[in-house]
Amino acid sequence: xxxxxxxxxxxxxxxxxxxxxxxxxxxxxxxxxxxxxxxxxxxxxxxxxxxxxxxxxxxxxxxxxxxxxxxxxxxxxxxxxxxxxxxxxxxxxxxxxxxxxxxxxxxxxxxxxxxxxxxxxxxxxxxxxxxxxxxxxxxxxxxxxxxxxxxxxxxxxxxxxxxxxxxxxxxxxxxxxxxxxxxxxxxxxxxxxxxxxxxxxxxxxxxxxxxxxxxxxxxxxxxxxxxxxxxxxxxxxxxxxxxxxxxxxxxxxxxxxxxxxxxxxxxxxxxxxxxxxxxxxxxxxxxxxxxxxxxxxxxxxxxxxxxxxxxxxxxxxxxxxxxxxxxxxxx
Amino acid sequence: xxxxxxxxxxxxxxxxxxxxxxxxxxxxxxxxxxxxxxxxxxxxxxxxxxxxxxxxxxxxxxxxxxxxxxxxxxxxxxxxxxxxxxxxxxxxxxxxxxxxxxxxxxxxxxxxxxxxxxxxxxxxxxxxxxxxxxxxxxxxxxxxxxxxxxxxxxxxxxxxxxxxxxxxxxxxxxxxxxxxxxxxxxxxxxxxxxxxxxxxxxxxxxxxxxxxxxxxxxxxxxxxxxxxxxxxxxxxxxxxxxxxxxxxxxxxxxxxxxxxxxxxxxxxxxxxxxxxxxxxxxxxxxxxxxxxxxxxxx
Amino acid sequence: xxxxxxxxxxxxxxxxxxxxxxxxxxxxxxxxxxxxxxxxxxxxxxxxxxxxxxxxxxxxxxxxxxxxxxxxxxxxxxxxxxxxxxxxxxxxxxxxxxxxxxxxxxxxxxxxxxxxxxxxxxxxxxxxxxxxxxxxxxxxxxxxxxxxxxxxxxxxxxxxxxxxxxxxxxxxxxxxxxxxxxxxxxxxxxxxxxxxxxxxxxxxxxxxxxxxxxxxxxxxxxxxxxxxxxxxxxxxx
Ligand SMILES: Nc1ncnc2c1ncn2[C@@H]1O[C@H](COP(=O)(O)OP(=O)(O)OP(=O)(O)O)[C@@H](O)[C@H]1O
Ligand SMILES: [Mg+2]
Numbered sequence: 001x002x003x004x005x006x007x008x009x010x011x012x013x014x015x016x017x018x019x020x021x022x023x024x025x026x027x028x029x030x031x032x033x034x035x036x037x038x039x040x041x042x043x044x045x046x047x048x049x050x051x052x053x054x055x056x057x058x059x060x061x062x063x064x065x066x067x068x069x070x071x072x073x074x075x076x077x078x079x080x081x082x083x084x085x086x087x088x089x090x091x092x093x094x095x096x097x098x099x100x101x102x103x104x105x106x107x108x109x110x111x112x113x114x115x116x117x118x119x120x121x122x123x124x125x126x127x128x129x130x131x132x133x134x135x136x137x138x139x140x141x142x143x144x145x146x147x148x149x150x151x152x153x154x155x156x157x158x159x160x161x162x163x164x165x166x167x168x169x170x171x172x173x174x175x176x177x178x179x180x181x182x183x184x185x186x187x188x189x190x191x192x193x194x195x196x197x198x199x200x201x202x203x204x205x206x207x208x209x210x211x212x213x214x215x216x217x218x219x220x221x222x223x224x225x226x227x228x229x230x231x232x233x234x235x236x237x238x239x240x241x242x243x244x245x246x247x248x249x250x251x252x253x254x255x256x257x258x259x260x261x262x263x264x265x266x267x268x269x270x271x272x273x274x275x276x277x278x279x280x281x282x283x284x285x286x287x288x289x290x291x292x293x294x295x296x297x298x299x300x301x302x303x304x305x306x307x308x309x310x311x312x313x314x315x316x317x318x319x320x321x322x323x324x325x326x327x328x329x330x331x
Numbered sequence: 332x333x334x335x336x337x338x339x340x341x342x343x344x345x346x347x348x349x350x351x352x353x354x355x356x357x358x359x360x361x362x363x364x365x366x367x368x369x370x371x372x373x374x375x376x377x378x379x380x381x382x383x384x385x386x387x388x389x390x391x392x393x394x395x396x397x398x399x400x401x402x403x404x405x406x407x408x409x410x411x412x413x414x415x416x417x418x419x420x421x422x423x424x425x426x427x428x429x430x431x432x433x434x435x436x437x438x439x440x441x442x443x444x445x446x447x448x449x450x451x452x453x454x455x456x457x458x459x460x461x462x463x464x465x466x467x468x469x470x471x472x473x474x475x476x477x478x479x480x481x482x483x484x485x486x487x488x489x490x491x492x493x494x495x496x497x498x499x500x501x502x503x504x505x506x507x508x509x510x511x512x513x514x515x516x517x518x519x520x521x522x523x524x525x526x527x528x529x530x531x532x533x534x535x536x537x538x539x540x541x542x543x544x545x546x547x548x549x550x551x552x553x554x555x556x557x558x559x560x561x562x563x564x565x566x567x568x569x570x571x572x573x574x575x576x577x578x579x580x581x582x583x584x585x586x587x588x589x590x591x592x593x594x595x596x597x598x599x600x601x602x603x604x605x606x607x608x609x610x611x612x613x614x615x616x617x618x619x620x621x622x623x624x625x626x627x628x629x
Numbered sequence: 630x631x632x633x634x635x636x637x638x639x640x641x642x643x644x645x646x647x648x649x650x651x652x653x654x655x656x657x658x659x660x661x662x663x664x665x666x667x668x669x670x671x672x673x674x675x676x677x678x679x680x681x682x683x684x685x686x687x688x689x690x691x692x693x694x695x696x697x698x699x700x701x702x703x704x705x706x707x708x709x710x711x712x713x714x715x716x717x718x719x720x721x722x723x724x725x726x727x728x729x730x731x732x733x734x735x736x737x738x739x740x741x742x743x744x745x746x747x748x749x750x751x752x753x754x755x756x757x758x759x760x761x762x763x764x765x766x767x768x769x770x771x772x773x774x775x776x777x778x779x780x781x782x783x784x785x786x787x788x789x790x791x792x793x794x795x796x797x798x799x800x801x802x803x804x805x806x807x808x809x810x811x812x813x814x815x816x817x818x819x820x821x822x823x824x825x826x827x828x829x830x831x832x833x834x835x836x837x838x839x840x841x842x843x844x845x846x847x848x849x850x851x852x853x854x855x856x857x858x859x860x861x862x863x864x865x866x
Contacts, residue, residue: 063429065368065436110610117366117572118613120432121564124368125609128557129602136599247557251440258433298447305440312434313416501733504722508730511721518679518713520705520734520782 025172038164038236039276044171045232046256046272048178052225053257054268055182059191060218061198063116066123067226068250069130074100074227075234075244076140079148089150093174096231097224104223108216127250131242145241148234171232178225179268185221194218248301255308278303337473338594339587344479346586347486351541352563353570353578354493355534360572361510362530363414365431370538371560372442373409375553377402377539378546379450382457391460391547398539406535409438410528447553454550463548482544489540490579493533497575506530558602562589565609571619581619631692632656633678633786633818638687640673640842647673649842651687655835660812660819662833662850664826670842671822672714675788678820679711680704691786706734708785714794714822717775720764724755727763727774731781741781748777751807769800776807786818787811793825801825805832830854 025040032040049071056062064070077099078092087095110122134140153166185191193214196204205211234240256275260267282299352370359367381398385391417431461477497503508516509526517523541563542556549555566585570577585608592604612619633655640648647670655661665671676682678689680701689696696704701711718727728748732741749756752773758766763774772792779787789808793801809832812819823829830836833850838859846859853859 057429063432065432110614116429117360117432118568120368120429121366121561121568122609122613125561125564125606128561129606133599133602247554248440251436254433254436294451295448297452298444301440301447302444305437305444308437309413309434309441312430312437313413501729504726504729505733507722507726508719508733512719514681515713515717515719516730517681517701518705518711518717519730519778520702521730522702 021176034162034164037162037168039280041164041168041171041232041236042276043269043272044168044175045229045236046253046275047175047268048171048225048232049229049253050256050260050268050271051178051182052222052229053253054260055185055194055225056218056222057257058261059186059198060194060215061201062215062219063120064123064219064222065120065250065254066126066130067222067253068245068247069123069126070100070104070223070226071230071233071249072131072134072240072242072245073103073223074230075148075240076134076146077227078231079146079234079240080139082148083146093228093231096227098227100227100230101220101224104226105216105220107223108219124247124250127247131245134242141240143241143243145239145244148231148238148240150235167236170235174228174232178228182225190214190217248304251308252304255304255311258308258311274307275304278307333471333473334594337475338590340473340475341479341594342587342590343583344475344482344586345590346566346583347483348541348545348559348582349562349566349585350579350582351486351489351537351544352559353566353582354490354575355538355541356563356567357570357572357575357578358530358534358537360567362506362527363410363418363431365414365435366564367435367534368432368560369409369435369438369442370534370563371554371556372439372446373402373405373535374538374542374559375551375556376405376442376446377535378542378551378556379446381539381543382450382455382546382551385457389458391458395540395543398543399536402535402537402539402542403532404535406531406533406538407528409535410531413438414527414531415524443553450553452553454552454555456550457547459547478548485540485544489537490575493537493575496533502529562605565605565612568609569612569619574619577619632659633661633820634688634690636688638674638677638689639685640670640677640682641685642673646685647842648677648684648839651839651842651844653837653844653847655818655820657692657818658812658816659834660809660817660821660832661835661837662826662829663820663822663837663839664824664829665839665845666824668841669839671839672790673842674839675711675713675790675820675822678788679709681711702734705782708783709788710779710782710784710786711788712775712779712790712792714790718763718766718771718778720762723760723762724766724774725759728755728759728778728781731778735782740783744781744783748780751780751811752777769796769804772796772800772804773807776804780811784817786820788820788822790822791824792821793823793828801828805829808832827854 028040049067052070053064053067056064074096078096081087081095082089082092107123107126134145135142140146150166150170152163153161153169157166186194193204193209196207196209197211197214201211204214230245233244237244252275256268256271258271259274260269260271279300282296282303286296286299352374355370355374356366359365359370377398380401381394384394384397388394413434414431417434459478461481463476463478465472465474465476466480467473495503497507505516505521505526506529508519509521509523510530513523516526541559545556545559562585563582566581567578568581569584570579570581585605588608589601589604592600635654636652638648638651639646649670651670651674653661663671663674673682677684678696680696680699680703684697687697691707691709694707696707696709719730722730728745731748732738732744735741754770755773755777758770763771766774776789776792792804792808796804805828808819808821811817821829821833830850830853835848836850836853837847838845838853846853846856
């Protein structure tokens with residue numbers, strides 16, 4: 001009984017927290033300049049992408065180095081449904097989620113039987129190969145890609161409500177919804193199954209958890225979220241092209257997830273902010289230090305990789321393992 | 332009939348390079364239980380070094396051994412600087428199992444960025460060491476060219492050298508013992524850390540050879556070997572990931588099947604075919620077509 | 630002091646204290662049987678002696694030199710050779726290759742060849758199966774292979790972990806006789822960990838009985854065999 005109460009009070013807290021965050025974001029977005037608003041939109045997109053990895057890796061113990069490709073699936077599904085079916089924008093997002101989730105379910109069925117290196121390699125293969133497929137099929141728009149247009153902000157928001165702010169609103173809302181759903185999902189028995197699975201698959205199977213099905217479900221949900229992130233990313237650049245989904249995108253979101261601690265949903269915001277801040281920091285650094293275009297254009301990649309390596313070397317067991325240790329020793 | 336034969340020959344040449352990449356992945360997998368995704372980066376770095384030597388000396392045959400040594404050194408350094416620390420530190424927790432993989436991924440990004448900083452992103456080309464005009468028999472010119480012959484012969488030589496080392500020398504025995512049972516190897520007096528470093532060096536050399544062989548008929552850019560990494564991985568999986576012979580055979584199987592699909596079906600299907608082959612092998616023959624009896628869950 | 634001198638040794642697995650304040654001495658050339666039931670800490674002790682596991686506190690000296698903190702690959706070079714329990718062969722390699730591992734670090738290749746011949750003389754069955762993969766050997770043959778490999782390293786201190794594990798009585802006898810004759814011939818110092826108390830004590834010079842990581846009794850092997858209270862409580866016959 002107490003457990004039930006505890007649970008519902010947690011729900012209650014969440015029900016208050018999330019709208020509050022929303023209001024806060026709304027107020028902030030009115031105070032800062034356009035660039036920050038645009039970066040805010042990017043943060044929200046990364047939050048969704050990172051959460052998709054966290055659900056998969058942090059909670060079900062599977063790894064994906066190919067979520068960039070799943071984002072591409074979502075983005076292409078969204079733009080195709082707009083270009084060829086003329087669906088309203090909100091539905092194109094739904095299509096993005098469903099398409100990527102469907103793709104993920106198929107992949108997850110194969111992946112559910114794989115572990116470690118096989119899953120990593122298979123998903124990496126996707127990241128490398130899938131986006132470039134678009135070049136080979138005419139209806140996907142080739143290298144130029146397809147325009148993706150979510151339209152102008154509605155008139156009732158006022159004349160000075162900019163396009164970027166509109167992007168920010170849409171992606172921030174999406175990020176909030178995704179966070180809220182994931183939060184509840186992890187509290188549900190699915191979440192508990194995943195955690196059991198991650199810490200010990202054999203024991204989980206003995207407890208009656210259907211290991212295969214559980215893993216496929218995690219992969220499907222994660223893929224759907226990645227698809228949404230892909231559509232949001234396409235929205236912020238108004239375009240869907242293969243080059244928007246390079247292998248480095250997959251690596252970046254893995255980096256974000258590692259920085260987030262892989263098991264902390266709130267960490268995803270930290271991870272996302274870092275990812276958005278990296279080009280900014282390297283830009284400032286380049287402006288300060290000078291250096292050729294060769295150097296400056298590779299600085300973000302360098303910094304991301306170094307962060308990833310350092311994070312893994314310093315916290316091979318996850319940052320929260322460190323936090324646990326310090327908490328224990330301070331007791 | 333002639334067309335089929337020609338296609339197979341081209342497939343053997345392409346597959347040879349996949350075999351070398353697969354070999355590089357298998358060597359590291361056996362010694363460290365990590366699929367080293369940074370292999371593409373190590374190979375590209377070695378190939379750029381080879382490229383520099385070629386532009387200065389105008390001689391592919393000087394560049395080749397330089398690239399090979401550079402690849403070996405890079406592999407050894409990575410093991411000493413990064414993998415050793417990681418092996419000592421990763422014990423438990425959700426990240427521990429995937430930490431090494433993620434670290435190699437970070438390394439791939441790092442090497443790529445550094446290569447981009449030094450040489451920029453433009454596509455570069457090698458001067459061909461030998462002709463890429465097909466051999467001519469009477470009035471018939473076949474697609475298989477001296478460059479393909481060079482690729483196949485070099486690969487065979489490299490594979491032979493490796494199998495001699497592994498089967499006939501104490502170093503090879505140390506490498507195998509450390510891969511299978513590191514603890515027993517230590518009790519037999521083998522310095523397992525050093526042995527692993529040598530394994531990484533061999534892998535780096537094999538990757539460098541792959542890069543030096545594939546680049547003349549292609550172009551060079553900081554990520555021009557990404558697809559080769561994927562093909563090498565598929566080949567290694569076909570071969571069971573544990574076995575050197577498997578890597579060789581896996582590369583040939585993949586190379587020939589890709590060549591057949593490209594010739595008879597469609598040239599846009601190369602990646603989907605490789606991917607479908609990978610998934611099919613993993614689903615239906617998870618221990619690899621010629622692999623050991625072990626499961627994929629080890 | 631020469632020989633193996635263990636004093637106040639403590640070894641932990643995390644919170645578990647597997648070896649607790651253990652002290653005993655084995656003189657050079659002695660065969661010491663370490664007896665104890667499951668979980669007594671025997672394997673843990675041997676793993677520490679061979680450098681695979683670090684100790685918590687205490688000291689271990691071999692011929693006057695401290696061996697704690699040394700790596701197994703270095704201890705092998707100073708003559709301390711450990712045959713670990715049960716699975717001390719590499720099934721993926723052939724019998725010949727497994728034997729070759731024993732001398733892989735040694736410079737004196739002539740003596741390696743000689744030692745290999747001696748090992749094959751001692752266990753002729755190995756000689757008949759050199760090209761076979763070790764995977765195909767029976768349990769007894771694997772144990773012979775493991776001991777044979779250890780001999781090729783020309784050990785001075787041989788650490789054997791339950792060589793009788795899972796073997797038929799006749800084979801156990803054979804293995805024990807081989808161990809004894811080795812000791813006699815090469816003047817080896819041997820630490821033989823066993824649950825088969827009777828068999829081990831019969832060939833041993835001294836016995837050390839431990840329980841839950843602590844020393845229960847030690848002394849000349851024949852005295853332990855005759856001690857009625859030890860018999861009932863620890864030796865199980
Ligand atoms: N790696 C380990 N981690 C945690 N505890 C361990 C580990 N190895 C051994 N132990 C514990 O240490 C104690 C001693 O184990 P040890 O293997 O040394 O016993 P043993 O005397 O060799 O037993 P057996 O005759 O069954 O082989 C046991 O309680 C065991 O559970
Ligand atoms: Mg034991």
